[in-house]
Amino acid sequence: MHELSIATHIVAVAQEEATARGVEVEAVHLRLGALSGVVVDSLLFGFEIASQGTPLEGTRLLIEEVPLTIYCPTCEAEVELAGIQSLRCPRCGELSGEIRRGKELEIVALEVKD
Numbered sequence: 001m002h003e004l005s006i007a008t009h010i011v012a013v014a015q016e017e018a019t020a021r022g023v024e025v026e027a028v029h030l031r032l033g034a035l036s037g038v039v040v041d042s043l044l045f046g047f048e049i050a051s052q053g054t055p056l057e058g059t060r061l062l063i064e065e066v067p068l069t070i071y072c073p074t075c076e077a078e079v080e081l082a083g084i085q086s087l088r089c090p091r092c093g094e095l096s097g098e099i100r101r102g103k104e105l106e107i108v109a110l111e112v113k114d
């Protein structure tokens with residue numbers, strides 16, 4: 001499972017950060033782009049497995065999903081797409097290859113215990 005190795009990586013990074021800061025993690029905030037190819041449910045499940053037996057066991061993984069956003073030169077605007085099947089601007093139908101957002105797979109914050 002692809003998501004399990006990602007989850008293992010997230011646990012390792014979060015734990016390293018928590019150790020460096022001398023804090024205990026309560027929740028991990030993750031930003032996940034539509035193009036990351038990650039299935040949210042599988043990642044949540046993978047996180048549960050990967051965190052078992054580590055100091056992160058019992059912490060929550062909070063995922064902020066980022067829609068695919070392109071820049072449309074015709075509309076001169078950034079446009080959010082409903083899916084990842086087509087890179088056409090939903091407003092004018094122009095094909096744009098310029099992806100602005102949607103590839104994210106990053107830890108954005110750690111919630112820590114007081």
Ligand SMILES: [Zn+2]
Nearest residue numbers: 072075089092
């Ligand atoms: Zn457009």
